[in-house]
Amino acid sequence: MVAKNDDAPILSLAGIGKHYGGITALSGVDFDVREGEVVALAGDNGAGKSTLVKIISGIVSSDEGRILFNGQEVSL
Numbered sequence: 001m002v003a004k005n006d007d008a009p010i011l012s013l014a015g016i017g018k019h020y021g022g023i024t025a026l027s028g029v030d031f032d033v034r035e036g037e038v039v040a041l042a043g044d045n046g047a048g049k050s051t052l053v054k055i056i057s058g059i060v061s062s063d064e065g066r067i068l069f070n071g072q073e074v075s076l
Contacts, residue, residue, distance in 0.1 A: 009032035009033055010033055011056070011067075012069075013029060013031040013056070013065060014065055014067075015065035016028075016029040016031070016062045016064065016065035016067070017064030017065055018048070018060070018062050026052060026062070041053070055067075055076065056076075058076035062076075
């Protein structure tokens with residue numbers, strides 16, 4: 001059992017990258033969400049917001065980086 005730290009993120013993405021052929025959709029994305037926190041993703045068209053949400057939800061897999069949920073690495 002892992003001790004829970006109230007300040008630790010419930011969801012943590014580190015170094016996330018996604019490529020479609022020669023196009024880099026995401027590169028080196030770090031993103032943390034703590035329990036009870038409300039977050040928003042904002043950016044220009046083509047910035048990678050939808051790609052990041054698809055990676056978090058498991059619709060597509062990242063090419064690089066790590067995803068942790070409650071401190072445990074997950075593979076989506």
